[in-house]
Amino acid sequence: MTLDVLATVSLFALACAVVVGALGLLVLRMLSRSSLVLQLMIVALAAVVSVVGGMAAVASQMYVSKHDLTIFYWVAGVAGLVSLAMAAVLGRSLVREGRELRSAAASIGRGERVVAAERHSNTEFAALAGELAATGERLAESRARENRVEDSRRELIAWISHDLRTPLAGIRAMAEALEDGMAEDPGRYYAQMRGQVDRLSGMVDDLFELSRIHSGTLRLAVEPVSLYDLISDTVAGFWPVARAKSLDLRFEGETGLTILADPRELSRVVGNLVMNAIQHSPAGLAIVVSVTENEDGRAVISVQDSAGGIPEHDLGRVFEAGWRASEPRTPASEPTRSGGAGLGLAIVQGIVQAHHGEVVVRNVPGGCRFEVLLPRHPVAG
Structure with missing residues (x-):
């Protein structure tokens, strides 16, 4: 066959x-809102008609015998029917999986968990189904986290309302007694009123600190800090409070560790943890504050009490704003230096995270242990 013929x-x-x-393409555009099955059949039909039309046009110029041309048309017709059937089967399969994916997306919108099907007709749909399932899991976790935050917010408002009402009512009663000359x-x-005002001031300070942490406006004045000096001063400041409850508050551990940190904020972290232990520890027991160096080089500040531990189901909530310990660890109704609004541990976590560290809590025999892990030289970020 010559090049001209080709x-x-x-x-x-x-x-x-x-x-x-x-x-x-014109027909597909006109049927753009029709079923995927019909569109695939049109594509398959167009492919067959294109081949048959081209062969017919060439055959008319090459004087192919009528017998051979008839056979060709029959073969093309059978092949076309098979192609249409295959397009219909493929289209129905794609439509079915499309419905499943649409149903999965609707389930995600309703907040339901989605499980990806094990088998799909193609890798694209399999990847899409897997991504939908993963998205459903992330959204479910986000909703659960949002619900926990909302519950924590409601608890915080309830506790703050209660804690504000009590000292305000006391101040009002004492002011009325003084005004009427009944005191x-x-x-x-006057001393009691000053104490109640200090308690209210502590609550306001805690709220302001927590708002700075959550808004990202907390700024650290980082400098070299001797942990022994900082913790010794903090323990000394709380020692009279511990002695009033007959608690053995003491320091143990290394004395030469120095890190880069904000001494004021870090002192608040240790103070909140120590005060938390004092509030919940029965009289006559020990509270141990220690400093060690972790295997990864981080400094570890730990506060261990003998208050009976925290229920396992509450361990994940201790750093939520507004959370308070269950009944065995809740003090009767004594005032606290931080106002008692359930913000102390949330503030601890925020300050530690601002130092690029982490704070964890776990139960130990007879009590629980809070550990603050801080890098020796935090990287700004």
């Missing part, structure tokens, strides 16, 4: 393919 055959085939393809010992009333 060129002529190719030209006829190309012309038929372009015409049939253009008509197929037998005005000096004692």
